[in-house]
Amino acid sequence: MSGGGDAAAICAQIAAVFSGDPAARPVLVAELAAAAARGGRVFVHGVGREGLMMRALCMRLAHLGLPAHCVGDVTAPPASPGDLLLASAGPGAFSTVDAICGVARGAGARVVLLTAKPEGDFPRRQADVVAHLSAQTMADDEEATTESSPAKAKLPMGSLYEGAMFVLFEMVVLELARVLGQSPAQMRARHTNLE
Numbered sequence: 001m002s003g004g005g006d007a008a009a010i011c012a013q014i015a016a017v018f019s020g021d022p023a024a025r026p027v028l029v030a031e032l033a034a035a036a037a038r039g040g041r042v043f044v045h046g047v048g049r050e051g052l053m054m055r056a057l058c059m060r061l062a063h064l065g066l067p068a069h070c071v072g073d074v075t076a077p078p079a080s081p082g083d084l085l086l087a088s089a090g091p092g093a094f095s096t097v098d099a100i101c102g103v104a105r106g107a108g109a110r111v112v113l114l115t116a117k118p119e120g121d122f123p124r125r126q127a128d129v130v131a132h133l134s135a136q137t138m139a140d141d142e143e144a145t146t147e148s149s150p151a152k153a154k155l156p157m158g159s160l161y162e163g164a165m166f167v168l169f170e171m172v173v174l175e176l177a178r179v180l181g182q183s184p185a186q187m188r189a190r191h192t193n194l195e
Helices: 003-017 024-037 048-063 095-106 121-126 138-143 161-180 184-189
Strands: 042-045 068-070 084-088 110-115 129-132
Touching (some): 003 161, 024 084, 024 110, 024 129, 024 161, 042 095, 048 068, 048 084, 048 161, 084 095, 095 110, 110 121
Parallel strands (some): 042 084, 084 110
């Protein structure tokens, strides 16, 4: 398949994730708006490529004027009651994400877990709210039967989840900007100039 054909197939698969309104979008908007209303800080966490998408979301939340921090950054303050942790575990569980969620809950922060597998024990044990993003993860890659299977992700290692995360987060930011009354000019004014 040509580069253009690959791009079209990948974009079509990501678009298919959003053929209905994803269940995660209203959950994330509501939780972030509530954290802003109560003056809470927002922490984000994920591992691997999921973690990179969470960092991209953190950047956009800062552009919205929210006090947003990436777990693990040396400038991240301690979590406390009123704060919100947004964590991602696409395949349903990661031991490190489990530990971070446990620490946040122990500190009194609210925890939202974004996952493609909401039915497992992990999301219900460690999250106040589960946000479901129905997209194939790398863990599902071996379940696809053949290379030509329409269910098989065209992305490397079979994962649509991270690509769908990027699109989901941009949709959340657009809606949250309206909810919080933030204009594009206000968001741009918060973009770093140290580049």
